[in-house]
Structure formats: structure tokens, C-alpha cells
Amino acid sequence: MSAFPQANVRLPALSSDMQRRIRWLLRDPGSLIGLTLVTIAILMALLAPILPLDNPTEIALENRLLPASSEHFLGTDHMGRDELSRLVHGARATLGLASLSLLIIMGIALLVGAVSGYYGGWLDTGLMLIVDLLLAFPSLVLGIAVAGILGPSILNVIIAVSAVWWAGYARVIRGMVLSARQREYVDAARAVGATDVRIVVFHIARNILGPFIVLATLDMGFIILGIAGLSFLGLGAQPPTAEWGAMLNDSRAYMQTDPGLLLVPGIAIFGLVLGFNLLGDGIRDFMDPTNRYR
Amino acid sequence: MSGYLARRFATLPLLLVGISFISFLLLNFAPGDAAEITLRRQNGGITPSPEAVVALREELGLNAPLPLRYFRWVSDAVQGDLGESYRSGGSIAGELARRLPATLLLASVSMAIGVAVGVPLGVFAALKRGSILDTTSRFLALFGAAVPSYVMALLLMLVFAVKLDWLPAIGYGEPKNIVLPAVALSFGVMAQLMRLTRATMLESLSQDYIRTARAKGLNELTVTWRHALRNALLPVATVMGTSAGHLLGGAVIVEIIFGWPGVGQFVIVGISQRDYPVVQGFVLYLAVIFLLVNLAVDMLYRWLDPRLTFSRQAA
Numbered sequence: 364m365s366a367f368p369q370a371n372v373r374l375p376a377l378s379s380d381m382q383r384r385i386r387w388l389l390r391d392p393g394s395l396i397g398l399t400l401v402t403i404a405i406l407m408a409l410l411a412p413i414l415p416l417d418n419p420t421e422i423a424l425e426n427r428l429l430p431a432s433s434e435h436f437l438g439t440d441h442m443g444r445d446e447l448s449r450l451v452h453g454a455r456a457t458l459g460l461a462s463l464s465l466l467i468i469m470g471i472a473l474l475v476g477a478v479s480g481y482y483g484g485w486l487d488t489g490l491m492l493i494v495d496l497l498l499a500f501p502s503l504v505l506g507i508a509v510a511g512i513l514g515p516s517i518l519n520v521i522i523a524v525s526a527v528w529w530a531g532y533a534r535v536i537r538g539m540v541l542s543a544r545q546r547e548y549v550d551a552a553r554a555v556g557a558t559d560v561r562i563v564v565f566h567i568a569r570n571i572l573g574p575f576i577v578l579a580t581l582d583m584g585f586i587i588l589g590i591a592g593l594s595f596l597g598l599g600a601q602p603p604t605a606e607w608g609a610m611l612n613d614s615r616a617y618m619q620t621d622p623g624l625l626l627v628p629g630i631a632i633f634g635l636v637l638g639f640n641l642l643g644d645g646i647r648d649f650m651d652p653t654n655r656y657r
Numbered sequence: 658m659s660g661y662l663a664r665r666f667a668t669l670p671l672l673l674v675g676i677s678f679i680s681f682l683l684l685n686f687a688p689g690d691a692a693e694i695t696l697r698r699q700n701g702g703i704t705p706s707p708e709a710v711v712a713l714r715e716e717l718g719l720n721a722p723l724p725l726r727y728f729r730w731v732s733d734a735v736q737g738d739l740g741e742s743y744r745s746g747g748s749i750a751g752e753l754a755r756r757l758p759a760t761l762l763l764a765s766v767s768m769a770i771g772v773a774v775g776v777p778l779g780v781f782a783a784l785k786r787g788s789i790l791d792t793t794s795r796f797l798a799l800f801g802a803a804v805p806s807y808v809m810a811l812l813l814m815l816v817f818a819v820k821l822d823w824l825p826a827i828g829y830g831e832p833k834n835i836v837l838p839a840v841a842l843s844f845g846v847m848a849q850l851m852r853l854t855r856a857t858m859l860e861s862l863s864q865d866y867i868r869t870a871r872a873k874g875l876n877e878l879t880v881t882w883r884h885a886l887r888n889a890l891l892p893v894a895t896v897m898g899t900s901a902g903h904l905l906g907g908a909v910i911v912e913i914i915f916g917w918p919g920v921g922q923f924v925i926v927g928i929s930q931r932d933y934p935v936v937q938g939f940v941l942y943l944a945v946i947f948l949l950v951n952l953a954v955d956m957l958y959r960w961l962d963p964r965l966t967f968s969r970q971a972a
């Protein structure tokens with residue numbers, strides 16, 4: 364590679380720019396709060412099984428609706444289950460459901476968007492027609508209908524959310540692939556005899572993955588809102604599973620006497636969505652080359 | 658009419674066919690056999706004989722090929738017949754039509770609150786950039802985007818209905834009944850519109866035509882409200898279209914909380930009773946409304962931005 368000495372000259376400059384950007388990101392109060400909130404939720408989700416918490420689903424009616432105490436830091440719910448334990452285990456369900464859905468959505472969107480943008484023609488027309496049709500529905504309305512018809516369960520919520528939400532992403536990916544397809548590196552790859560699959564996977568996908576992950580982070584909050592909403596309607600996690608949307612629904616009957624039961628999952632959903640929104644905004648600024656990092 | 662709108666109207670039937678086909682397909686994925694469920698209801702819950710089920714399947718045309726069934730279903734649907742409820746045997750289209758005004762009222766009042774608060778806040782935040790008002794409204798936007806309408810609904814109910822007893826928690830028919838549900842539902846739209854208006858207004862204020870308007874000696878009020886805002890409102894109009902979809906979906910959840918007698922309650926009860934044709938009719942109705950709202954927004958957009966029409970006429 365010594366034939367291109369300028370490449371060696373530019374690398375250190377790039378990495379110091381990267382360092383400056385990361386320093387900037389960590390100094391931006393919004394991004395920092397977002398990162399903290401998301402990290403707390405991820406830690407709760409990961410550590411839930413090994414933390415010294417009560418069983419989140421074990422019913423103990425003699426302990427129902429207890430106020431906060433040293434034994435139950437957040438009190439107990441209407442079934443006598445420890446609210447703190449349900450909060451922590453709920454992070455596992457809510458965040459897990461959202462991440463899994465996001466992964467499936469990203470998979471479908473990448474596949475459809477890449478095929479559509481790379482091959483074009485009637486395949487593109489047909490796929491984009493399906494995308495346009497799905498986008499013609501109000502997403503939550505279609506989500507409720509799909510989950511409702513498949514029947515209430517966690518798996519069906521993932522299916523409903525994925526089936527409905529991929530369309531918008533697929534269109535964005537298609538646009539990215541369309542513009543990436545005309546770049547010199549794709550011509551170069553084709554000139555050396557790379558197959559279509561190889562070009563899409565190793566050359567195009569790798570180059571659009573960065574912006575796509577930003578997009579996904581930005582929308583994670585939106586997906587969490589949707590999933591917790593479906594669970595709130597009783598379409599997602601079923602009793603006795605601890606899930607924030609379902610906990611919120613359970614709390615409704617005890618609003619007058621135990622408003623804390625409403626506040627705990629309510630603040631948890633709010634905090635997690637806020638965290639992803641702030642982090643997404645920060646990452647977007649971070650990726651924006653026109654942004655000057657002070 | 659511009660060529661664009663003509664094309665929009667031309668694709669309308671295609672989209673309607675697509676929307677209705679997806680709604681039709683939904684019922685095909687539903688478990689259970691329509692003929693058996695209908696017979697069970699008519700017999701008062703007794704399992705019907707297999708022969709009776711086969712006969713009714715034939716009579717209802719359920720054995721016909723899929724395209725033919727779709728065609729029959731659509732021709733019934735355009736005549737206002739969405740079939741009968743599996744449970745009550747009542748007309749689904751009739752029940753949806755009876756409940757739809759409540760849902761549309763809730764969604765429109767929420768949209769009105771969102772626009773009435775979000776747009777001016779965005780304008781003032783842009784005009785007084787960096788002021789306390791700007792900071793406050795940006796916090797409000799962050800809050801509004803992250804708090805789910807159902808959490809907001811429960812909180813408002815807890816504070817204003819349960820604790821303070823200022824407004825009714827449930828009910829329908831009087832103006833005071835709509836306050837809490839509409840405010841709860843409006844937060845997301847308000848936040849989005851505020852944020853967007855602020856951004857587009859800042860951009861609009863930095864354009865050459867604003868400097869020209871000021872150079873002409875127009876007073877600042879005319880410059881900001883007539884020249885800058887009108888241009889800043891263009892993207893806002895588009896977002897109002899997509900927000901309508903969020904509002905319709907959000908309304909379903911908020912209706913459940915406040916006992917609002919809209920289509921949301923109907924469909925959730927339908928889901929819990931496995932009354933699938935209800936769910937199908939609900940999707941079809943709301944998708945068609947969403948389509949019409951977006952068409953209206955598109956026309957509004959053309960009207961707000963004459964450039965789009967003029968450039969076409971000049972070409």
C-alpha cells in the first residue's frame with residue numbers, strides 16, 4: 364500500500380477527528396443523559412436474574428398493595444408482587460421485545476430495500492407498491508388489528524410490530540442503496556468480477572449500515588411506545604409476566620389508592636423513550652459532517 | 658387542477674384497492690371458521706353439526722376462490738355492508754358509523770390543540786432563540802415526544818379527575834368531557850409540531866426574501882407572520898398529515914382509558930371476543946380516513962405553496 368502514501372497521512376487526522384467527536388458527544392448534556400438512561404435500562408434488563416430481587420411473578424395476596432418499606436422499596440402490587448422486582452424484570456421484557464422487533468424490522472428493511480434499490484425495474488415497482496400500501500395505513504391501527512387477529516401474545520406483538528413498521532425503513536434503505544449504487548466503488552467491484560450478492564452485502568450494505576443504525580436508534584423510542592401501548596391494551600405480554608405496558612394497565616384499577624403503581628411503569632417507559640430520543644439526537648449530530656465540534 | 662393532483666387522484670383507486678385487499682386478507686389469517694362461528698351464535702353456543710357448517714359455508718360463498726371472495730366482500734363494502742358481528746349479529750358498518758364521530762371528534766380536537774399550541778410556541782421559540790421561552794418549549798417538546806399518550810392520559814386523570822376533581826374522568830356528550838382525553842392525546846403532536854416549526858422558522862428567517870422584505874421597510878410583524886411563517890408552515894402541513902395517523906391510533910388507547918364511546922372501544926371489545934370482522938372493518942375505515950386526510954393535506958400544501966402550481970404551468 365506504499366503506493367498511496369497520502370492514505371497514511373490522512374488516517375491520524377481522521378482518528379483525532381473521531382476522538383474529538385466522541386469527546387463532544389460525551390460533553391453534550393443531552394446525549395449524556397440519554398446514554399445514562401439507556402444504559403440503566405440495559406443494565407436492569409441484563410442483571411435482572413442475578414440481582415437479589417423477589418420473584419416478579421409470585422403471587423402473595425397477603426402482601427397486596429403494601430406501601431414502600433425497607434423490604435419492598437417500591438411497595439407491592441395488587442397481587443402482592445414486589446414492584447421493584449417487576450420494574451427491573453419489566454425492563455427485560457419491554458427492552459427485549461423492542462430490540463427483537465427492531466432487529467427483525469432492520470432485517471426485512473435491509474433485504475427489501477437492498478433488492479429494490481439495487482435491481483430496480485419491476486421488482487422495485489412491486490416491492491415499493493407494498494411499502495406504499497403499508498404506509499397508507501395508520502401504523503398503530505394496523506398494529507392493533509394484526510396483533511388482535513393473531514391473538515394476544517408476546518410473539519404476536521413482535522410479528523405485528525415487525526410486519527407493520529418495516530415499510531418506512533425499507534424505503535429509506537432503498538434510497539441509500541440507489542445513491543450508493545452509482546458510486547465508483549461499486550463500479551470498481553463489478554469491474555473485478557464481484558457478484559451482485561457480494562456487491563450488495565460487502566460493499567453497499569457496509570456503507571449504509573452506519574446511517575441506518577442512527578435511524579434505528581432515533582426510532583427505537585417510537586417502537587417502545589408502540590410495543591408498550593399494545594401491551595397496555597392487553598395484546599402483548601400476558602399475566603403474570605412483568606412488562607411495563609401491562610403493569611400500567613394493571614395499575615388503572617388502583618389509581619385512587621395507590622397512584623405509585625401507575626407512576627413506576629409510567630416513568631420507566633417515559634425515561635427509556637426519552638433516553639433513546641436524546642441519544643438518537645446526539646448520535647445524529649455526531650454523524651453530521653457539517654456539525655462543528657466545539 | 659395541476660398535473661400532480663390529477664395523478665394523486667388517479668392513484669387513489671389503486672390505493673383503495675390495496676388497502677381493502679390487505680384488510681380483507683387480515684380476516685383470512687384469523688383462526689376459526691366464519692360459518693361455524695355464525696351457526697354457534699344462532700344455536701346459542703351449541704356446536705353445530707358438520708353438515709350444517711358445510712352447507713352454510715357453501716351458502717356464504719366461503720369455498721369460492723380468494724379473488725372472487727375479495728370481489729364480493731369489496732362490492733358489499735362499498736355499499737356500506739361490512740358483514741355482521743360474530744357475537745351480536747349486528748351490522749358492523751352501522752356500529753362503526755355510529756361510533757366514528759366520537760373518535761374523529763377526539764382526534765380533531767387533539768390536532769387543534771396540538772396546532773394551536775405547538776405552532777405559535779415554535780414560532781416564538783425561533784424568534785426569541787436562546788431565551789427562557791425557547792429553552793422551556795424545547796424541554797416541553799422533549800417531554801411531549803417521550804411521554805406516551807396513555808401515560809399522559811392516566812396522569813391527567815389522576816391529577817385533574819381523581820385528586821382535584823375539576824374535570825370528569827369518564828363520560829361523553831358535554832364539552833368538559835373531552836378536555837382530558839384531547840389534551841392527553843395532543844402532547845405528541847404538539848411536541849412534534851413545535852420542534853418542526855421552530856426549525857423551519859429559523860431556516861425561513863435566514864432566507865434572502867426575508868432580508869428583501871425588511872429592506873423594503875415592511876414592519877417586523879408582517880415580515881415574520883406573513884413572509885417567514887407562511888414558508889415555514891409548508892413542512893408543518895405535511896407532518897400534520899402523518900400525525901393524523903398517530904392520532905387515530907393513539908385515540909384507540911385513550912378511548913379505552915376515558916371510556917370514550919369511539920371505534921377504539923368497539924375494536925378492543927371485538928378483539929377480546931375474537932370478533933374478527935369488527936377488527937377488519939375498523940382497519941378499513943380508519944385507513945380510508947387516513948388516506949382522505951393525507952389527500953386533503955396535499956391539497957392544502959399546493960394552496961400554501963403556489964410555486965408548485967406555477968412552475969408546472971410555466972413549463
